[in-house]
Amino acid sequence: MKILELKDVHKIYNSSEIKVHAVDGVTLSFNEGEFAAIVGPSGSGKTTLLNLIGGLDMPSSGEIIIDGTNLATLKSSQLIDFRMRNIGFVFQAYNLIPVLTAKENVEFIMTLQKWSREERDKRTFELLKAVGLGDRASSRPSKLSGGQQQRVAVARALASRPKFVLADEPTANLDSRSAATLLEIMEKLNHEEKITFIFSTHDPRVMKMAHRVITLEDGQVVSDDVKEA
Amino acid sequence: MIIKTAWKNVWRNKVRSFVVIASVTVGVFSAVFSVAVMNGMIAQRVNAALDEEISHIQVSAKGFSLNQDPDLVISDAAAVEKVISGIPGIAGHVRRTIVSGMAGTATKSAGVEISGINPEEEKTIFSLDKKIITGTGSFFDGDSRPDLALIGQDLARDLNIIRYSVDSLVLGKLREENVPAPVLEKLNTLSGERFANEKKFTRRVKTLLSARETARYGHIIKEAAWSFREGSRFTLTFLDRNEVQVGARFRITGIYDTKNSMFESTQVFVRAADLRKYTGMSESDCHKIIMRLDDSDMTVQTTESLAKALPGLDVTNWKKLQPDLALMTDYVHQIYGILFAIILAALAFGIVNTMLMVVLERTRELGMLTAIGMNKRKVFSMIMLESVFLSLTGGAAGMLAGWIAILLTARNGINFVKYAEGLEAFGYSAHLYPEISFSFFIMATILIIITGILSSVYPAFKALKLNPVEAIRTE
Numbered sequence: 006m007k008i009l010e011l012k013d014v015h016k017i018y019n020s021s022e023i024k025v026h027a028v029d030g031v032t033l034s035f036n037e038g039e040f041a042a043i044v045g046p047s048g049s050g051k052t053t054l055l056n057l058i059g060g061l062d063m064p065s066s067g068e069i070i071i072d073g074t075n076l077a078t079l080k081s082s083q084l085i086d087f088r089m090r091n092i093g094f095v096f097q098a099y100n101l102i103p104v105l106t107a108k109e110n111v112e113f114i115m116t117l118q119k120w121s122r123e124e125r126d127k128r129t130f131e132l133l134k135a136v137g138l139g140d141r142a143s144s145r146p147s148k149l150s151g152g153q154q155q156r157v158a159v160a161r162a163l164a165s166r167p168k169f170v171l172a173d174e175p176t177a178n179l180d181s182r183s184a185a186t187l188l189e190i191m192e193k194l195n196h197e198e199k200i201t202f203i204f205s206t207h208d209p210r211v212m213k214m215a216h217r218v219i220t221l222e223d224g225q226v227v228s229d230d231v232k233e234a
Numbered sequence: 235m236i237i238k239t240a241w242k243n244v245w246r247n248k249v250r251s252f253v254v255i256a257s258v259t260v261g262v263f264s265a266v267f268s269v270a271v272m273n274g275m276i277a278q279r280v281n282a283a284l285d286e287e288i289s290h291i292q293v294s295a296k297g298f299s300l301n302q303d304p305d306l307v308i309s310d311a312a313a314v315e316k317v318i319s320g321i322p323g324i325a326g327h328v329r330r331t332i333v334s335g336m337a338g339t340a341t342k343s344a345g346v347e348i349s350g351i352n353p354e355e356e357k358t359i360f361s362l363d364k365k366i367i368t369g370t371g372s373f374f375d376g377d378s379r380p381d382l383a384l385i386g387q388d389l390a391r392d393l394n395i396i397r398y399s400v401d402s403l404v405l406g407k408l409r410e411e412n413v414p415a416p417v418l419e420k421l422n423t424l425s426g427e428r429f430a431n432e433k434k435f436t437r438r439v440k441t442l443l444s445a446r447e448t449a450r451y452g453h454i455i456k457e458a459a460w461s462f463r464e465g466s467r468f469t470l471t472f473l474d475r476n477e478v479q480v481g482a483r484f485r486i487t488g489i490y491d492t493k494n495s496m497f498e499s500t501q502v503f504v505r506a507a508d509l510r511k512y513t514g515m516s517e518s519d520c521h522k523i524i525m526r527l528d529d530s531d532m533t534v535q536t537t538e539s540l541a542k543a544l545p546g547l548d549v550t551n552w553k554k555l556q557p558d559l560a561l562m563t564d565y566v567h568q569i570y571g572i573l574f575a576i577i578l579a580a581l582a583f584g585i586v587n588t589m590l591m592v593v594l595e596r597t598r599e600l601g602m603l604t605a606i607g608m609n610k611r612k613v614f615s616m617i618m619l620e621s622v623f624l625s626l627t628g629g630a631a632g633m634l635a636g637w638i639a640i641l642l643t644a645r646n647g648i649n650f651v652k653y654a655e656g657l658e659a660f661g662y663s664a665h666l667y668p669e670i671s672f673s674f675f676i677m678a679t680i681l682i683i684i685t686g687i688l689s690s691v692y693p694a695f696k697a698l699k700l701n702p703v704e705a706i707r708t709e
Binding site for chain 1: 235236238239242243245246598599602603604605606607608610612702703706
């Protein structure tokens, strides 16, 4: 089932007299349950494309349709609400709230969505257990390793049962062991819960595990390879 | 969760938060305590005016209050009193016969207002009987001799009725007032000398003490060193009903101290019967009927009722007689509010600065929160709550400190003895008892919350303007 569609998407940055085509006519679609990596050299437009898909930035032209909704038709406040309900984010630098515990970080978005305490507790417990941190629920980020923090970030991204998760270089700041653990967890969640993951990455381990690898160069899709199961 | 997160965010940078909270604490404490001192000062002055000087409402013949013509009397006082008795809310009333005149001794004279009173009735609405200086006599008690007069301490000084000397008794009193031994030693050299008036005594003391010692202890020394010879006499001269000048020698039955120099130096009290004897007034006449109310807040309404019931007479209340006090009591809360708001406005700049730092430091985090779906209203609320928590924590600590300071000082008061002469010249006691109402704390809390909210507006708008894509990239 198609959950995300990009139609001839362009993103042009006007820097003084130079026009930079960060994304140049990208047309893509993603189905439910995909585990896809967007790869390419630095400056190829990976992060820009992810920001456009996530509704953090708006395209100069073209359409981005998520589960039937064209993002361009949403007002700013509707877009924020849409992001909260439909998209999970994992950032390169984890970006957890340092004053909250792992449990509080995970349940933060559920609180914004006014989930009941029982629902929140149940979901948070499930997710922390799924990312292997069931026993660190009351730890603050400063007491967790980088890998553990990124696992909390993954749990947070999945908290509100989004349509898909966007992960911008999720393993870039992790050592190889932590990166491997994180990837295993994400693949397991993708496999068991049919959650769609879309990564931007340089990491060959991520590319190796991805079921689909989209390569960008100069803002254009130069290849889109789907691995056979 | 927003509230919890905002509260935890306040304590991220403990040192910075403590600095802001401490500045709010000091500011609020200063505001609370200074308001309590001012409030106590005004309350004492108003109570003194009502209890000792003018009471709530006065009735007199039309035109009497303008020129004090002795012929302008309430001619059937009993009938007026009957009407007064029918008005609800009046706790008691007294008649007074009043003439303007001169008080004189062999060396000095002064203009005074002489009130003929019934001492026993006076005690029901005034408390002047409790203001008699120990050792100077009484409030006409147990002395049936004619022509007795009660005068104020300042008038006694002005008429040179008071003498000054330093003996072992005076030195003992000064020791109790914690006057240091070197000062007492210097004063001891005055033993055996007597001074006819305050001026001569002050001049002599200044030759013994340093300027600092005189400034600090001069007032205490003067208060302790004066003495009064019981039964001293002085002359009162005034016009009778036929505008013929009459004079009589009056014996001082007591000296009162109200801490109001103006009142003390101008108000002389004699028995009404004695004054009638010299002015030729009948027993049914008087110049004023003065009333005390059960509730001071009913002053205006009761004045209106009396004015309707007694159309041929002037009905005046204390707010008209002492408009300065009325102004203070009517607008004092607005003045406190303005004072408090000014202090908080100054503190607000510190809070704004801190909150701007907070937004700057947390740019990436705020970008992340917007990215994952925290809407603008919630981001604004979180920043605003942090600012409110900062100001409210400092405000609560400041109010608590202020309240403790008021409790500690309210029992024994604060003695501004160095400024006693100046304060008493305006009718204010130098011994102040700070007081504050609970409603002031409610007003203060509301103002502190408003300060927190207003201080957060600019930083919160800065936070709302952040572009999540750029904010997340911030190092």
